[in-house]
Each structure stands twice: as C-alpha cells, then as structure tokens.
Amino acid sequence: MLDYVGLEADLDSEERMVRDTAREFVEKEFKPIVGEHYIDGTFPTELIPKLGELGFYAPNLDGYGLPGLSETAYGLLMQELEAGDSGLRSMASVQGALVMYPIYAYGSDEQKEQWLPEMGTGETIGCFGLTEPEHGSNPSAMETYATKAGNEYVLNGSKTWITNSPIADVAVVWARDRSAENTPVRGFLVETDRDGVSTNKIDEKLSLRASITGEIGLQNVHIPKENMLPGVSGMKGPLSCLTQARFGIAWGAVGAARDCFETAREYATDREQFGGPIARFQLQQEKLAEMATQITTAQLLAYRLSELKERGEMTPQHVSMAKRNNVRMARDQSRIAREMLGGNGITADYSPMRHMANLETVYTYEGTHDIHTLVLGQDLTGIAAFE
Numbered sequence: 001m002l003d004y005v006g007l008e009a010d011l012d013s014e015e016r017m018v019r020d021t022a023r024e025f026v027e028k029e030f031k032p033i034v035g036e037h038y039i040d041g042t043f044p045t046e047l048i049p050k051l052g053e054l055g056f057y058a059p060n061l062d063g064y065g066l067p068g069l070s071e072t073a074y075g076l077l078m079q080e081l082e083a084g085d086s087g088l089r090s091m092a093s094v095q096g097a098l099v100m101y102p103i104y105a106y107g108s109d110e111q112k113e114q115w116l117p118e119m120g121t122g123e124t125i126g127c128f129g130l131t132e133p134e135h136g137s138n139p140s141a142m143e144t145y146a147t148k149a150g151n152e153y154v155l156n157g158s159k160t161w162i163t164n165s166p167i168a169d170v171a172v173v174w175a176r177d178r179s180a181e182n183t184p185v186r187g188f189l190v191e192t193d194r195d196g197v198s199t200n201k202i203d204e205k206l207s208l209r210a211s212i213t214g215e216i217g218l219q220n221v222h223i224p225k226e227n228m229l230p231g232v233s234g235m236k237g238p239l240s241c242l243t244q245a246r247f248g249i250a251w252g253a254v255g256a257a258r259d260c261f262e263t264a265r266e267y268a269t270d271r272e273q274f275g276g277p278i279a280r281f282q283l284q285q286e287k288l289a290e291m292a293t294q295i296t297t298a299q300l301l302a303y304r305l306s307e308l309k310e311r312g313e314m315t316p317q318h319v320s321m322a323k324r325n326n327v328r329m330a331r332d333q334s335r336i337a338r339e340m341l342g343g344n345g346i347t348a349d350y351s352p353m354r355h356m357a358n359l360e361t362v363y364t365y366e367g368t369h370d371i372h373t374l375v376l377g378q379d380l381t382g383i384a385a386f387e
C-alpha cells in the first residue's frame, strides 16, 4: 500500500493493530460485497454489529467500554474504512463522531450510561439531524424547534439528508429551544419509535449509494426533558461534533484515493495494449506519479492534524484546510484512476468510479468545499465573507 515517505514507521503497535484489523476486515468482508450493495443502493446492515465488535465506533473516546485509542489510530481506521467505501466510513463517522461524541461531551451521566455502551457495540444505531430542507450550509437558520411543556419538550420540524435515519434507533436532533431566552440551539435525543417521528428513505441518490440516507420528520414529538443534552447551548454543539467528524473525513478521503491509486497501478501493470503493459507508457506513468504525490502530501496533512489534535492544538480552521484539501485531492485523483482503467473503469467490478461518485457527497457534506474556503478566507484575512 502506498506510503511513499514511510510514515508508517512511526506508528506504535496499537496503531498498527487498528490499521491491520480494519484493512483485513475491508479486504475480506467488505470489498467482495460492496459493488452489489452499491448497485442496489443498500448498506450491508449485517456488518453493523461486526463493526462494533471490532471496536470501530468512537475508539478514540475513553470509558463506557470504549478503548481511548490515539487520534492517529482513529485516523488510520477512517482511512482503511474509506478505502473500502465512503459509505462504510460514513457509518462509523456518524455513529462515533456525530452521535456518541455529543453524548460523551455534552450528555448527562444517565445519558452516557444509557447510550454509549450499546452504541459502541453497534446494538443501537444513531443518526445526526442538523441539515434541513431549506437550511444546509447555513444550519443556524434552522426552523426545527422545541417547546417546553411541564416535564417534556415537544419537537416540530424536519431534517433531511440524514445518514442512517431510516435504520436509527435514536437521533441527535438539533433544534431551537423556543422556551428559552434568545431561542438557543440545543441537542435532543429523540428515540425514533416515538409518536410523530418519521424517517423516510431518500432513494434517488447517484452518490454514496452504499449508505442509507433519509429524512427526519418531527410532528409534535414529546420527549422527557431529560433527553436534552445539558452540556452545550448554541451552534457550538453541532459545530464541535462536525469538527470531530471532519477530522475523520480528512483521513478517510486519503484512503479512497489510495484505493484508486492501487487499483490503477495494478491495472496498468496487468493490462496490455500495443504489445505490452500500459504502465510502460510515459503518459500513464505521469498519472501514477502525480496521484502518488498528491496522496502523499494529503497523508502528511492528515498525520499532522492528528498530532495537533493529540496536543489539544487543532483548530476548526486546521480541520477545514485538511477536509477541503484532502477531499478535493481524492475527488480529482479518483477520476484519473477511472480514466486509466478504460472501459472497465466504468463498471462496479473496479472501485475508482464508485469512489469518484461517492466523493461528490464527501465534497458536499460536513461543510461544502466552498464553505471551508470561506472559513479559511476569514481566518487568513480577519474578514468574514459569510455569516
């Protein structure tokens, strides 16, 4: 596997073990079935408990049965999962960084004890409801609201593009609390079997097909007041979760690009035209050289991001730069890999076109490329070009 500047030499034994476990799982159990799931637009749900058994949900958190691995170990895990498919990495990202993390960081002791152990094993599935039909890049304009009524909150509104909502047991729903001064955004744990909750599936996707996406409809949904996450108020809540997930994406995208590179390298050395392997043509070598260089520089950024996160020095702007760069890199390079495979490259027998289509979603979700550009623009100039 491509590691051109020998970054793996610095991994400790735990990090190697996580990487190897995830790599073996993806090679043996996921890659053989992903093409079919992609065509059918399904996720292999039978693997959800297996991912838990292997410790793939929030392994960088500590306590509640979670192993508290290093941020590099977590990043390597995301890289290996996304080498399988962005949908597989999304499953682990949403469960770990977008559902378990807010409960861990902002939940009450009761919420942590109730949810974290069973989410860590994959027994319970969660989803993260922030985006709304009319509010994507600007979630602070959300219209979903909660009203306090005695010992309960009543929720109304709708969320869309929610990964795993149709199969989730519980949703972290971000809503404005209309009973509090200045209607702050708060996080609410909403069990999906409550009256008034609907979770319709979105079927028309041409990207991230091996991942389940849906809506969350909330019509006078009553939840106990204890279901509110007590530890955070305002947009800091959802945004801090997104920082965790985007960190995983910055790593994960490198995995998708690496899988495209390895597929193209192998194909180029096997495929013969004009009396020999196409890898002997300078045009093909230039493509591999460029791909390897782009992947290596993205790997370096991902490793550095982990170091900063371990030291508590990683800022959301660092994450914006890494997500923006690494996903764009993977999106561009997947297309070159697809091209190198000729006609075979457009089939589900090979991964590059699947990765290429997936990366359109990854480029758009968790802050679009444009929005991360504006975040960096603001950080670099001190002038905000958006609210």
Ligand code: FAD
Pocket: 094, 128, 129, 130, 131, 134, 135, 136, 137, 138, 160, 161, 162, 163, 164, 207, 208, 213, 361, 364, 365, 366, 367, 368, 369, 370, 371, 374, 385, 386
């Ligand atoms: P819009 O915000 O309408 O943007 C449209 C275009 O306008 C984009 O190109 C954007 O970059 C550009 N634009 C917007 N504002 C500006 C500006 N100020 N300056 C310049 N350009 C701008 N959300 C969740 O809450 N939970 C999930 O689990 C989840 N999973 C997803 C899974 C999939 C498959 C997809 C596709 C999306 C998912 N999302 C999820 C939603 C995702 O985060 C949003 O799609 C994303 O934030 C963009 O919002 P939007 O689609 O409404 O696009």
